[in-house]
Amino acid sequence: MVQLLPKLITFDEFIEWLPETRRYELHEGTIIEMQPTGKHEDIAGFLTQELTLEYTRMNLPYRIPPKALVKLKDKETGYNPDLLLIDRRKLVNEPFWDKKSTLINGESIALVIEIVSNNWRDDYGYKLIDYEAMGIREYWIVDYLGIGGVRFIGQPKQPTISLYQLIDGEYQVKQFRGQESINQSLIFPDLNLTAEQIFKAQR
Incomplete structure (x- = not known):
């Protein structure tokens, strides 16, 4: 991740600035450029494919929007998860969805997945706490390199x-x-997926 712009900005300013071509997040007023690796993107694509097949098979009202943001209500923070599974029935309660593709209610989000490829502290730390506080039902951390802290993934x-x-x-x-x-x-x-299949991004 790369921090951009020295001054703190609001979420509204972030949305106005946000370009279409790259992925960015806002952490407490600071713009962070996300720089996922090829393997990271391969796993994200694989999970998007598999979970789309699963919710379609189960006839569930879900979607996986590629660029939607998760905004914390009391902070100038907005996350762009690696995979965000939304419940389309709940979008009527999202005031920023139509114009800003932004969610603020945990009940609108069935599942968030973050794939660890560099800064594991954000995924196991801030995001874990924030997603829990929002009331998001399920949060997966896919640590395919095994780089998270020992207190999170054990030793070895x-x-x-x-x-x-x-x-x-x-x-x-x-x-x-x-x-x-x-x-x-x-x-x-x-x-019906094993951890290894997810890490390899193939069945």
Whole structure:
């Protein structure tokens, strides 16, 4: 990630400035350019494909918008998750959706996925706390390099998918590695993918 512009800006200023060609986030008034690797993008594309097939099969009212932002209500912060699964039924309650492709209500978001390829502290730290506070039902961290802190993925470090589920207002985590199947999602209980398939971005 690369920090841009020395001065702090508001979310509205960020939206007006936001170019179409690259991915950016706003962290407490600071613009951050996201620079995902090729592998990172391959995994994101694979998960988008697989989850689209799954929610279509289940006839669920979901979509995966590629550029939508998640805005924190009380902060000048807006995230552009690697994968954002929205519930289209809830969009009527989103005041910024039609003009700014921005969500502020956790109930509109069924699932967020962040793929770790450089700054793991944001995904396991700020974003974990913020997504939980918003009430987003499920949050996956796909750490395909196994670079997260030991307190998050254990020792020895290894590629890990951390699946956080909102239970009584707090995230509880389940972790998957290797040939373990990601079959405990509350959103996709019948998902037939192993951690290794996700890391390799292929079945």
